[in-house]
Amino acid sequence: MTPGKRAFDLLVALLLLPLLLPxxxxxxxxxxxxxxxxxxxxxxxxxxxSRGFTLVKFRTMTVDPARGxxxxxxxxxxxxxxxxxxxxxxxxxxxxxxxVLRGDISLVGPRPPLRRYVEAAPALYAEVxxxxxxxxxxxxxxxxxxxxxxxARCRSAPETERVYLRRCxxxxxxxxxIYRRNRSICLDxxxxxxxxxxxxxxxRPKSS
Numbered sequence: 085m086t087p088g089k090r091a092f093d094l095l096v097a098l099l100l101l102p103l104l105l106p107x108x109x110x111x112x113x114x115x116x117x118x119x120x121x122x123x124x125x126x127x128x129x130x131x132x133x134s135r136g137f138t139l140v141k142f143r144t145m146t147v148d149p150a151r152g153x154x155x156x157x158x159x160x161x162x163x164x165x166x167x168x169x170x171x172x173x174x175x176x177x178x179x180x181x182x183x184v185l186r187g188d189i190s191l192v193g194p195r196p197p198l199r200r201y202v203e204a205a206p207a208l209y210a211e212v213x214x215x216x217x218x219x220x221x222x223x224x225x226x227x228x229x230x231x232x233x234x235x236a237r238c239r240s241a242p243e244t245e246r247v248y249l250r251r252c253x254x255x256x257x258x259x260x261x262i263y264r265r266n267r268s269i270c271l272d273x274x275x276x277x278x279x280x281x282x283x284x285x286x287x288r289p290k291s292s
Contacts, residue, residue: 085216093191097184108178119164129196133210137188140179156235156244174283192272193218194260212260220279223259
């Protein structure tokens with residue numbers, strides 16, 4: 085990450101923090117009341133092919149220590165009462181402002197993958213993770229809604245894994261590499277604005 089991009093991330097994150105903290109507190113209270121503890125979901129993600137970090141999100145699924153991988157149709161009944169709405173408007177992502185402030189992720193970049201997928205496609209992720217992962221990105225805007233529809237048709241964990249690796253990972257990677265070749269502060273601003281517009285009522289629904 086360049087010093088300019090890091091400075092941009094910190095400036096935007098610090099400006100947003102006073103606005104986000106009351107929303108984060110309200111969502112945390114709602115999750116606690118509706119679905120109980122834990123309020124937050126902690127997941128290891130990769131910021132480089134060899135370096136992981138702990139990503140923080142609001143919990144949107146029932147607690148299952150054995151569960152792993154992306155969410156497909158096989159896990160639809162495990163999404164909590166508040167989880168569907170939080171995912172639809174991406175409020176489950178708000179605690180990741182902490183990851184941005186820590187420097188684990190940028191505001192804009194490829195979504196940070198699970199270790200299992202990096203190990204399954206090491207050459208591909210070596211290219212993708214040459215950019216610092218982000219809270220949102222080109223692939224998030226252009227493909228994640230389609231990805232959610234593809235995975236929703238899967239009826240077992242093995243099928244979800246197979247479909248995700250074969251149909252989703254390569255297509256997201258192509259978009260992430262387009263971002264890598266064209267990255268700039270102006271492009272980051274455009275992606276952030278489009279992300280904000282997409283989650284407003286009437287905007288294009290997304291998932292992550």
